[in-house]
Amino acid sequence: MTKARIYQPAKTAMQSGRAKTRQWVLEYDTADARFVEPLMGWTGSQGTLSQLTLKFDTLDEAKAYADKRGIDYEVELPHERRLANRAYADNFAYTRLR
Structure with a gap:
């Protein structure tokens, strides 16, 4: 039987915003062993499901x-963002640890 994981992707290190992190992604788990193609050295597998990612607007749509x-x-719930409320002036405070 086919197995998949459903998750919300995290933002990449190269972006400051949260674009492309609101959708839910369904990715198939690969049961096939990967191999190195001898001529070019690329990694390959026998199954094509590993190349498929489906995007949904809500978790319920992905589950359905x-x-x-x-x-x-398997559903992987996203981690909650924790933001520290700081003022710009705190960068120059006398009590700041160096």
Whole structure:
């Protein structure tokens, strides 16, 4: 039986905003072993499902898709963002640790 994971991607280190992190992604887990192609040295596998990622607007849509097609899935909930409220003036405070 096919297995997949459903998650919300984290933002990349190269972006300051949260673009492309609001959608939910369904990725298939690969059960096939990967191999190195001898001529070019590329990594390959026999299955093509590892190349497929599906994007959904909500978690419920992703779960409904997987249930309808009989796909076993694991849901990885996103970590909560913790923001420290600081003022710009705190960078120049006398009590700041160096």
